[in-house]
Amino acid sequence: MKIIITGAQGMLGQQLVEVFKNAGHEVISAKRQDLDITNKDQVLSFVQNQKPDVIINAAAYNFVDKVEDAEFYPLALAINADGPRNLALAARENGALVVHYSSDYVFEGTKQDGYDENDEPRPISKYGQTKLEGEKAIQESTDNYYICRTAKIFGAPGSGSNIKESFPSLMLQIAKEKPELKIVDEEFGSPTYVVDIAQATLEMIKDSVPSGIYHLVNEGEPVTWYGFAKEVFDIAGVTTPYNPISSSEFNPRPAARPVNSSLKNTKWKKLRPRLEALREFLEK
Numbered sequence: 492m493k494i495i496i497t498g499a500q501g502m503l504g505q506q507l508v509e510v511f512k513n514a515g516h517e518v519i520s521a522k523r524q525d526l527d528i529t530n531k532d533q534v535l536s537f538v539q540n541q542k543p544d545v546i547i548n549a550a551a552y553n554f555v556d557k558v559e560d561a562e563f564y565p566l567a568l569a570i571n572a573d574g575p576r577n578l579a580l581a582a583r584e585n586g587a588l589v590v591h592y593s594s595d596y597v598f599e600g601t602k603q604d605g606y607d608e609n610d611e612p613r614p615i616s617k618y619g620q621t622k623l624e625g626e627k628a629i630q631e632s633t634d635n636y637y638i639c640r641t642a643k644i645f646g647a648p649g650s651g652s653n654i655k656e657s658f659p660s661l662m663l664q665i666a667k668e669k670p671e672l673k674i675v676d677e678e679f680g681s682p683t684y685v686v687d688i689a690q691a692t693l694e695m696i697k698d699s700v701p702s703g704i705y706h707l708v709n710e711g712e713p714v715t716w717y718g719f720a721k722e723v724f725d726i727a728g729v730t731t732p733y734n735p736i737s738s739s740e741f742n743p744r745p746a747a748r749p750v751n752s753s754l755k756n757t758k759w760k761k762l763r764p765r766l767e768a769l770r771e772f773l774e775k
């Protein structure tokens with residue numbers, strides 16, 4: 492199959508490129524400089540020229556706190572909502588499937604036992620709103636789509652202009668630099684390995700699952716940032732002392748975070764357990 496992957500230099504994008512190439516697909520790896528997804532004309536002519544079977548959109552604006560700022564909100568909305576709409580319209584015109592990723596932050600986080608694919612999204616941050624707008628844009632534009640919600644992605648950092656280490660790497664780095672750590676013991680969620688999201692995407696396409704919303708998260712009890720750091724430090728054998736703190740003790744952050752935005756995958760094959768995935772990532 493011929494597959495366009497946008498945001499190909501991002502954390503997920505670069506993994507998708509590797510997984511789909513290794514599976515023998517013809518991959519058109521579109522970096523931001525090659526294809527700006529917010530430019531509707533550029534998207535339509537790019538897709539028309541390439542005639543792909545599938546468009547996978549891994550491009551996004553993920554700076555959760557910056558989106559609260561009126562200066563950055565329009566850009567975030569353009570990338571997270573107009574971009575997916577442009578891609579979905581181009582996919583429909585060319586008879587292609589569009590795969591898009593969304594976030595646990597579309598939920599308000601008050602549900603005790605986590606959210607399944609049919610739960611009503613109600614974002615509490617502007618970032619969450621832009622991701623929900625992106626989901627709606629896809630659904631309004633085509634009938635042939637997978638919207639894959641995931642959460643707290645970890646893996647090798649991307650190589651684009653906004654490179655950031657994921658949480659486990661950041662924690663290991665800080666544990667080397669500081670005598671003692673304080674880690675927020677709030678925000679229950681479902682951290683997920685980027686390799687497993689890419690692999691799941693490949694299998695969903697191979698299995699021709701029906702259009703719709705899917706939750707792609709590693710299996711495991713939801714954890715707070717402190718709980719996730721404990722898993723990282725246990726595996727890596729870190730001895731630096733660390734203590735739980737509340738988010739109010741941490742630097743004040745502009746965007747509200749859901750108290751519990753853990754996701755339940757009730758529609759498709761389970762991804763492997765988080766601890767197994769985390770071990771593999773840390774060994775690399």
Ligand SMILES: NC(=O)c1ccc[n+]([C@@H]2O[C@H](COP(=O)([O-])OP(=O)(O)OC[C@H]3O[C@@H](n4cnc5c(N)ncnc54)[C@H](OP(=O)(O)O)[C@@H]3O)[C@@H](O)[C@H]2O)c1
Nearest residue numbers: 498500501502503523527528550551592643644651652653
């Ligand atoms: N990271 C998480 O914890 C997390 C959690 C839940 C859901 N998700 C979702 O998972 C998906 C992948 O996230 P990620 O962490 O891999 O993102 P990422 O590493 O931030 O990568 C996003 C990519 O999008 C590119 N991009 C930005 N604006 C663009 C535009 N206008 N046109 C084309 N490309 C553009 C960026 O290029 P530059 O670097 O050059 O700007 C970057 O390569 C996103 O949909 C995200 O919302 C992520």
